[in-house]
Amino acid sequence: MSEVKLRMPQVTDGVALNHLVAASPPLDGNSVYCNLLQCGHFAGTGVAAEHNGELVGFVSGYQLPGQPHVWFVWQVVVAEQARGQGLAKKMLKHVLARPALAGVRHIHTSITPGNQASHATFASLAKDLNCPVSASPWLESDIHFAGLHDPEHLIDVGPFKIQ
Helix, strand or coil: CCCCEEECCCHHHHHHHHHHHHCCCCCCCCCHHHHHHHHHCCHHHCEEEEECCEEEEEEEEEEECCEEEEEEEEEEEECHHHCCCCHHHHHHHHHHCCHHHCCCCEEEEEECCCCHHHHHHHHHHHHHCCCCEEEEEEECHHHHHCCCCCCEEEEEECCCCCC
16 A cells, blocks of 8 residues: 555544444444544644545554653554555554654553464564663453453563664
8 A cells, every 4th residue: 555644644534434443343442522522632643644635554552650761552453455565563663763652661561462463563663763672461351341352462662862
């Protein structure tokens, strides 16, 4: 898929983001309101990927309160027709290259143990950043999700230095 444009999210992307996530299992859906906040309040730490006017990818995240050196990636989604082309990693690098994230030295995210595509994306990103990547148990199925969701591992990419 050529000609994918990466840009700052806009509040008007909220509904399209909601539809994109809904069409991308096993991702957890959020409310439209939550997606509007991601696209507005957290636009500086997210990115929208657009092809022919259609939202085909999105990364949402934020710098952790009290830990501005950590960028927490909330969600990465790539439309089915745009998968397998490295778009997820390209979006992550796009956000990291912003001057506002110059002090970031770690990326944190949470991934279910079975989500091999996400694990591979962050392992590949760590390789490109020439840094370690580690996974540790974080949110447990029974304790945090009342048994209704798979456990989530906390992934730590870093420390790294953007050149």
